[in-house]
Amino acid sequence: MVSGAQRLLEVLVAHGVEVVFGLPGVHNLPLWEALRGSGIRLVGVRHEQTAVYAADGYARATGGLGVALVTGGPGAANCLGATGEAYASGSPVLVVATDIPSTLRRQGEYRGVLHETRDQRAMFLPVVKGGWTLRAADSIGIYVDSAALLATNAPRGPVYLGVPTDFLTADAGVWSRIPTRAPEAPDVTAGAELVAGARRPLIWAGGGAARSGAGAAVAALAERIGAPVVTTYGARGLVDHPHVVHGPVHLPEVGALWDEADLVIGVGSDFDGMMTQNWLQPAPPKLLCVNVETVRNYTPDLTLRGDARTVVEALVEAVPARPDSGLAQRVAELNALVRKAVEADEPRVVPLLEALEGHRVVADMCVAGYWVGGFGRFTRPRDLAYPVGWGTLGFGFPAALGAALTGRVVAVCGDGGFLFACGDLATAAQERLPVTVVLVDDGGYGMLRHDQVAGGREPFGVDLVNPDFVALARSFGVEAFAVDGFGPAFAERLADCTRREGPNVLVVRAELKPPPNTSPRWYRKVRT
Template sequence: MGQTGAHRLVAALTEVGVDVAFGLPGVHNLPVWDALSERGIRLVGVRHEQAAAFAADGYARTTGRLGVAVVTTGPGAANTLAAVGEAMASASPVLVIATDIPSTLRRPGVTRGVLHETSDQQGMFAPVTKAGFTVEHPDEIASTVRTAARLSLRAQSGPVYVGIPTDFLSTDCLDRADAEPTELLHALDIADLERARQVLSTATRPLIWVGGGALRSGAGEAIGQLAETVAAPIITTFGARGIVPPDHPCRASNPVHAPEVGALWDEADVVLAVGTDFDGLMTQNWRMPQPPRLIAVNIDSADAAKNYPPDLLLRGDAREVVERLLVGLTPRPGIDALTRRLDEIEVRVRRRVRKEEPQAAEFLAALGETLPDGSVLVSDMCVAGYWVGGFYRVAAPRKLAYPMGWGTLGFGFPASLGVAAAEQGRAVCVTGDGGFLYGVGELATAVQENLPVTVVIVDDGGYGMLRYDQTRAGLPHRGVDLVNPDFVGLAKSFGVYADRVDGFGRAFRRLLREFTRADEPNVLVVSAELSPPLNTSPRWYRK
């Protein structure tokens, strides 16, 4: 006699190291909830399936481990799609486990009208996942889950879908052995490595451009050493923020969208690109010129070459390749002069920010001076979030979660629940009033699970970024000014302590310091209207 499919499923999750999952119960997946409680995996129950996938994404980003969302059939599964798309665009290892209608009621090629039936549930996920599986026999549940988990975590990481007919969960089944997937190892060409060393050694103005793949591989220390060895500035993408410490002598601490930082790209005679695909948001839709020489380090040769073709491609894990590049590389002079220049750029950019948007400067300073060590910032798609994503000094890897893979409004608050459940430090969510309302019901989740999260709602009375676009174009405001609830009263109705301040001055700092040192969830509402920063498309300087 075997265990039930639900027990095999949960055993497989335990085997791959899962200790937290996020989900919503439904008539088709209740056996999973029973099995999870018996096995000791913490199951955080959310109020909407989209929140389950966002939370799994937040958990994955802050830990580097597998995030798991457990949802029910049909509309329950479909509700996750926007969040899964964000995970795909940001290469987050998220496993979506969804039930499907009973296998006994399915007829090939026919949609019969069974409760929650979809003609092709796995097919819905195809555009937004790395891979998808539908279990065809109860004995395949555990092996499929293990395979999907490994695939999700393997570089380049990303979300994977697993669908399980609901009747399989209650069926006694065996655990079929799953064949270990074959990994194609691509040996680095010694001659290519030596050519890269030679190019970096003879460059007069080298630059290191670092993307999210480098952060996920843990390449920060090696990149920092390489930058000091060749006296090259480091520019990071949104996905790589925090990969080197804020006080690293080669770190350009502001986004490339600031002209002062963009000049480093324009002047470079060699760019070493590590773990990046040069997406449109970072390159101002590829208006940055092709560098004279480009060396790409990437696990995926197509990903490395799709936007800026490299002169030399070093295919492999970012950390391994950079560590091997360091071997035998002769140190170059110039580090002191480079550090002085980067300090000057920092002064000029900060002066620009204070002049153009003093409230944003005050906001960023308040975050930097009051947030406790180890806290994780989670931004939503909002003007305040864009300032955080571009200009906040991130202290360490995985201490900022920013939805600029797909640009998904409503990411911030539910993702912060996953960050908080990971117990990697207090989650501090920066969201706008519009984006917060996408997932406001998750305040109940925060209370029920007693998650350590502080939500900072910057309330400008609507969709501030879109309002700016309309104003800039000389258009009337349509659809952007919102009727909002009393956010403080609303939070308190869920049992969440909340308060409101005007602006980012002394009162904001005092309350932010108090709130982020509490044990329970809380909400701080700030009445303020910010103009967007240089890293938003209407303000890109390259034409």
């Protein structure tokens, strides 16, 4: 007999899963037994939310499926915030949560069974791409297979799978993989005609371009038609190319590229509110979208549906060559203007941005993270994970634990957000994960303090009594250090931390002004 727990892991292995994140409970313990000989690495965490954040971080770093194994009821409920972030950011995450035994469930009744909810799946439906609760033990193979395919097929996103605990030890029956087929070659004729008629094209590359591995194709198209490339938060580091702008459209100098374009080519982007300053960017004269879904925030003149890399590669072959020999120089001058704007606006942040160049970074929703997300220089795909999809404070450290399974990662966190998951310093220590936490301690919720002060109010409820973060980390067996500000001592210590083995924490006592890509400082304003 193959048990349900064994079959579940067998299917995950078939989908290339090598690591899972989870927290054991009485209902999912058979999974822990099955993991012993499965060949899958188990990373045990200290909170269910961390399990999903870590799975998300792992998925963003690898491009593969991230898996979180949790128990039901309150354990499953603890996952909702992190699952919402994965949904908003298009991360392929599978959340497997046990449910009460099928023999104790009565349809339409709440009986008070341990961890019982009236409808656990319903809790997840607003924040997942899809979800199921198993109704029979011998269907576990087909449902896990379906869930993994749904999560990893574009548009990617999290999927929920509820498994009654008795199904984990029952006979799983037989299973055969769901057949898949390669996508058909796209017809890009109409798109090529639209591009051929443009004189000032702009390529706007989003997270879908990054998830499909479209960097080389985007670079080739940019060269062929003489277009600058603006990347969203989800596409930072998509490609290292002279046509790529190293700053966000929240700076007027960069936003002017949108305003001047007679054609915007959106690749894998839905033009969300955080990138468009809540759609205060005017609709472009012409909009060509390369996407797997209909873009609704602006009305496209044409949508080429399909995988971003496949479609853009076809466009490169179909459009006439019209390179702009002077564009690389103009983009270089624009990038220099962006760096000067940062130096003038907040000179204290420049050493942080410089010190992080070349590193893989997971940023939290904190002032330092906003600077890194908007103005950090990334030249490789998947080198930045940033939670601006849903904006979940506390993402940075636990997501970095998952990303660290692929090598050294720097997590940029604020003091408030770090405390959401500081207990998982135990996970970092136990697993010897190569994560360096840059913990910026400004004594409170710095962004909210700024909002209150900017509104003419005294700070209230935003200042924090913090622990001794160095002592806290060391109590878990994690190396920790502290510096004042982002001066030479910071850069030297960060370089030292990233060369060490295992986890470490670098506390930086500093306060930064929020950057122009935060909503209170957006330059486009609603006309009154």
